[in-house]
Amino acid sequence: MRSRWIKVAVFALGLAPLAWMGWRTWNRDLTANPVEYLQHFTGNWTLRLIVATLAVTPLRKLLRLPALIRFRRMVGLFAFFYGCLHFTTYLWLDKDFELREMLKDVGKRPFITAGFAALLLMAPLAVTSTAGWIRRLGGKRWQLLHRLVYLSATAAVVHYYWLVKSDVRLPLLYATLVALLLAYRLIAASRRPAPRTAR
Amino acid sequence: MLVKKSSGLRYSDITPRQVYLERRKFLASLPAAFLAGRELLSPSARARAATRFDRLAKSPLSVSDPPSSLKDITHYNNFYEFTTAKEAVADQAAEFRTSPWTVSVEGLVKQPRTFSMDEILKLAPLEERISRHRCVEGWSMVAPWIGYSLSVLLNQAQPTGKARYVAFQSYFDKSQMPHAAYAGIPFPYVEGLRLDEAMHPLAMLCVGLYGESLPPQDGAPLRVVVPWKYGFKGIKSIVKVRLVDEQPPTTWNLANAREYGFYSNVNPAVDHPRWSQATEHRLGEFRRRPTLPFNGYGDRVAALYQGMDLRKNY
Numbered sequence: 001m002r003s004r005w006i007k008v009a010v011f012a013l014g015l016a017p018l019a020w021m022g023w024r025t026w027n028r029d030l031t032a033n034p035v036e037y038l039q040h041f042t043g044n045w046t047l048r049l050i051v052a053t054l055a056v057t058p059l060r061k062l063l064r065l066p067a068l069i070r071f072r073r074m075v076g077l078f079a080f081f082y083g084c085l086h087f088t089t090y091l092w093l094d095k096d097f098e099l100r101e102m103l104k105d106v107g108k109r110p111f112i113t114a115g116f117a118a119l120l121l122m123a124p125l126a127v128t129s130t131a132g133w134i135r136r137l138g139g140k141r142w143q144l145l146h147r148l149v150y151l152s153a154t155a156a157v158v159h160y161y162w163l164v165k166s167d168v169r170l171p172l173l174y175a176t177l178v179a180l181l182l183a184y185r186l187i188a189a190s191r192r193p194a195p196r197t198a199r
Numbered sequence: 200m201l202v203k204k205s206s207g208l209r210y211s212d213i214t215p216r217q218v219y220l221e222r223r224k225f226l227a228s229l230p231a232a233f234l235a236g237r238e239l240l241s242p243s244a245r246a247r248a249a250t251r252f253d254r255l256a257k258s259p260l261s262v263s264d265p266p267s268s269l270k271d272i273t274h275y276n277n278f279y280e281f282t283t284a285k286e287a288v289a290d291q292a293a294e295f296r297t298s299p300w301t302v303s304v305e306g307l308v309k310q311p312r313t314f315s316m317d318e319i320l321k322l323a324p325l326e327e328r329i330s331r332h333r334c335v336e337g338w339s340m341v342a343p344w345i346g347y348s349l350s351v352l353l354n355q356a357q358p359t360g361k362a363r364y365v366a367f368q369s370y371f372d373k374s375q376m377p378h379a380a381y382a383g384i385p386f387p388y389v390e391g392l393r394l395d396e397a398m399h400p401l402a403m404l405c406v407g408l409y410g411e412s413l414p415p416q417d418g419a420p421l422r423v424v425v426p427w428k429y430g431f432k433g434i435k436s437i438v439k440v441r442l443v444d445e446q447p448p449t450t451w452n453l454a455n456a457r458e459y460g461f462y463s464n465v466n467p468a469v470d471h472p473r474w475s476q477a478t479e480h481r482l483g484e485f486r487r488r489p490t491l492p493f494n495g496y497g498d499r500v501a502a503l504y505q506g507m508d509l510r511k512n513y
């Protein structure tokens with residue numbers, strides 16, 4: 001768990017979806033609707049990686065593997081990376097980089113509002129993910145800021161749910177996973193003894 | 200001399216006849232089954248032989264847009280009875296039994312009648328008609344359908360003066376469509392048209408695609424094509440056509456009335472509540488293109504809706 005190589009392997013694993021997408025693009029094997037394929041593919045991986053990021057803390061405790069924390073930042077940054085790719089496919093292939101059209105969409109279409117919010121909420125977390133920023137903000141404040149990921153994950157799930165026409169099995173699966181991971185935190189917080197205050 | 204007593208068994212008694220007859224096929228299929236399972240086998244290897252239609256007339260109602268590829272038309276389908284994954288319908292529907300098949304035309308008609316597929320194919324000369332297809336989801340394609348105008352079938356049954364609408368029903372069989380339970384919409388799929396819409400020459404009874412009988416995923420053995428309406432109005436695998444006097448229920452409208460109206464004419468000016476209908480993504484093209492009113496068929500069909508508020512009657 002301590003080896004550098006594991007970290008390298010996890011990094012390579014994070015790039016695997018991108019490589020797969022590149023391979024299928026190279027082979028012109030992106031289904032009959034390549035635009036939709038790329039949008040769904042990048043969106044799916046964003047959501048999976050958000051769930052993976054949220055799962056790190058519970059898994060550390062449940063599996064008694066505290067060293068897992070080493071990967072949390074990387075997984076979270078990969079989630080943001082695929083989120084940016086997802087947003088790019090939309091801005092480029094759907095909106096032709098017309099920012100005004102995009103903002104109109106964000107204001108008018110709830111599922112796009114939710115998706116846009118999910119990405120925006122991730123941005124400050126990506127920026128402040130470095131050791132330097134943790135120091136500058138101080139652990140407490142940094143942690144508080146990074147709880148924004150709970151909102152981001154919720155918005156991402158809502159985004160997916162509102163997009164689907166009628167078969168909501170997959171959005172519900174992600175909703176359940178996110179709900180379980182957030183519930184774990186609520187329960188853990190309620191069991192923790194209240195911090196003692198100096199009198 | 201020792202004479203062996205016959206056991207009285209013949210080979211055919213031991214192995215079921217069908218298995219025996221297909222023994223080579225069975226042996227040949229073993230490596231593939233071992234390696235891949237049915238998902239990874241190419242669908243073309245399993246597809247049943249399609250009927251080839253000769254001497255097709257070219258329809259004067261064709262559009263000049265270049266048709267989408269056969270692969271796109273047959274591997275990007277919305278057919279929720281089989282699966283909601285568009286790329287997977289071809290595979291899920293590959294074993295769909297479409298023979299024997301009958302269609303009953305009933306209700307407010309003078310001559311209610313059940314047609315076999317053979318009879319359907321002979322009601323009128325088959326023509327190839329290249330049509331635009333615009334899905335309510337925002338993608339579109341162009342398909343060289345084969346068939347004839349729906350009015351041919353309706354006229355056979357002679358609608359009475361009371362008939363004002365046509366109600367269609369799709370085939371539904373849970374055992375052949377095990378994923379239907381997850382689709383989130385009720386089955387059997389039903390659709391409807393106003394009688395004057397159904398009698399319009401552009402409304403087509405479709406039995407084929409690209410010179411051959413319809414593949415299961417595109418609605419075998421017969422479907423309706425209404426090119427100026429969103430794709431879901433083009434009901435597939437039809438078993439019942441009923442002439443009625445009141446607007447019939449339609450599946451997507453039952454599932455979500457606010458999002459899917461009875462008329463569902465292609466209309467770039469009226470957005471779906473959740474997404475824009477102003478543009479579409481044509482399969483095989485990279486950039487989105489503007490969507491045309493009535494899918495570009497306005498000069499022929501707009502008169503059907505004169506005086507109607509198409510915002511209200513979406």
